[in-house]
Amino acid sequence: MMLNRKGSVFSKFLAPLSLLLLIIGCAVQQKPQGGPRDTQAPKLLKAEPANMTKRFSSKEIKLDFDEYFKLTNQFQEFVVFPSPDKIPDYKVRGKSLIIELKDTLQKNTTYVINFGKGLVDVNEGNVLKNFTYVFATGDHIDSLSISGTVTNNTTQLKEKDATVMLFTLKQDSLLFGKKKPSLFTTTDSAGNFTLSNLREGMYRIYALKETAPDKIYNNDNDLIAFTSNAINLTKDTSNVALKLFKQSPTKLRLVDRKFNQDGSLFFSVNRPLIRPTVKILYPAGLDAQKITEFAPTSDTVNLYSKNMDFDSIQVAFFEDGKPVDTTSLRKGRKETFTRNLSFKYGVSIMSELKPGNDLKLYANLPIETFEQGLITLKEDSNNVAFTLTKDTGTTKRYTIKHRWRQKAKYVLTIGESAFTSIYGDKSKKQSRTFNIATPESFSNLNLTMNVPDSTKSYVVELLNEQRVPIRRDVITKKTKLSYLNYYVGKFTVRVVYDNNKNGKWDSGIVAKKSQPENIWVYEKTFTLRPNWETEESIEIPPEVIVP
Structure with a gap:
């Protein structure tokens, strides 16, 4: 019988070929397919000693989580209240956080370790927000709470991720604006907050929306909120309303000064000036021929001088006729500048x-x-x-x-x-x-504004889609406002309760615990279409005073 040599040769190479393909297949690394993105923050599985332990005497705390995590900005985010003299050590071991307490604990005291936003998972960076570990060295754990909401006063929208800070009255004057608080939490997506495990006492409460995450009110661009009165905490307190606003700087500060490419001088300050003026103090005689161009916001100015034959210049700023600041700039006497009249x-x-x-x-x-x-x-x-x-x-x-x-x-x-x-x-x-x-390209908006109190003043602002005021009107009684020949777009109405009747919104002052002037935003958005006329009657509600 004749053998099938062709089949025999094929069988001879089949086994090695299959092995080679298997090796190659295992070596090729493929991106995992499918599966939703992880959006969950690490979860606490076990704590030793247990959370809310009484008669606490341990020197070490072990917290086990369900996934790997890392610590971020722990010196800013992690705090212990009451504050110990020696800061605890925080170490990550696998999926566990080991906290070594280095200070002697006070007797009969409730301690709260707040982790802020400093504990996040390794893969996706999901933050475990407002996580606390609580224990007491005595038989009682403080259980009082303060809750409420944080609203942006300008937009009247609830503010998420705002830091709500609590200071005892003793701490308030010592720490606020200087050091981060020991008691704080973060608002949720609906602007709500809760501060728990508090003891009885007198407190000051603030909310802060920061430009830099240090939990210290130390920047002109930070948004701040507070209650005018201290909170006497003897029972659970709810419905605390905090309204964020940007405080007008109490101290004038020069933000920028420079020579522009065309030779003009540019200055900016940290707040609008009231009836501002500028005077050139040096060189002598230069002030008489200067030209000043203040921006409509009155916080920036361009200064032009026909005579540029000088190496230094000294400029003084005045507000309502009173000197507020002086500054100097230097340049090369024969320095050239690039100009193109356009x-x-x-x-x-x-x-x-x-x-x-x-x-x-x-x-x-x-x-x-x-x-x-x-x-x-x-x-x-x-x-x-x-x-x-x-x-x-x-x-x-x-x-x-x-x-x-x-x-x-x-x-x-x-x-x-x-x-x-x-x-x-x-x-x-x-x-x-x-x-x-053509007139058909524009729209007209006619608003009848009904005021709640004709003895008071109201500033009505029409806002464009970017929430920028494009017109302001001061009213004291029922008034019809006509906005004629406006381009198509979306518009809203905002009303300032102008309590001091100066025709503009005034911010609060933190040091004096005075609140900003309240703002109300009409809930309806007006969509103007070509060749369209809209009529609307708006009832301005009575002002709600925040205590």
Whole structure:
């Protein structure tokens, strides 16, 4: 019988080939497929001694978790109350946290170890928030609590991840704004908070939304909240309302000072100035020919000097006629600067001018002179007459008036050397094409504002989609406000309870425990559509005073 040599050869190589493929398959590392992302923070499985232990006498605490974790910012996040003289040691061993107590514990005292946001899982960084370990050296564990909500006063929205801090009255003057608190918690996604295992006593409570996570109110940009009165804690206290606000700085501070590329001086301060002015103290004679341009917010200013032949300059700032600060800057006497005289135009991004508006020109440098004969305006290719005037109070803004016509195409041409800056820079030839927007592109919003008390003042603000005020009106009685020819978009209404009747919102003062002026935000959003008119009657509710 003849053997099948072909099959025999194939069988000979089959076993080694299968082994090779198996080895290659095992060597190839593939990304695990499927499965939801882990969103759970580590969970405590066991504590030795147990959480809420009485007659505690151990020198070591062991906390076992269900997954591997790491410690982050433990010196900022981990605190013990009452504070021991010697800080405990925190060590990670596998899935366990070992806490070594190095100080002698007080008798008959409840201790709370707060881990803040300092314990997170290794893989996804999920934070175990507001986790505490509580024990007592006596037969009683303090069990009083304080709970409430934190709201942003400006937006009237609940604030999540705000730090709520509690100080005893003795600690308040010693620690607030200087050291982090021993008693704190973090608000949940609905702005709620609870501080537990508290003993009877007098407390001050604050909420803080920080720019830097150190749990210390030490930055002008931090949001702060507090109750005007201390809390006398003798029983569980709930419904504590804390309203976050940004305090206007009590001390004026120069934030920035520099020479711009065009040679102008730029200054910014940490708060708006009331009726601000600037004076050049040195060199002598320079103040008489300076030009100042304050921003509408009154916290920044550009200072222009035609004479740049100096190596140092000293500037004084005044608020309502009173000196508030002085600063100096140096430069090379013959230092050169880069300037290019240019303009922006008061038309929309669609190159449309609102019906009934004049055309505005905004120069980037102060203008010394202009020649209208070097400027032309064409209407459908035909030259037309116009008037050009400089706006009062500024050397950088001009107005062009003309009897604008619908459906016409306009071209404004600024000729060579039509404008001359204070430095002698000449404008280059440039043109801008635009047309007049049709009334059908805009909307009207008519609001009837009903006030709860005609003896008081209210500031009504219309906010755009970015929550930026685009118009303010002060009212004291039932008033109809008409917002005419507004571009389509979403708008909301915010009302300031203007208690001091100065026509603006005033912040609180932490040191005086005075609250900011309250704000109310209308719950409805107005969506304006083209060629649309909306009517709405709004009832401003009575002011709710936070104690």
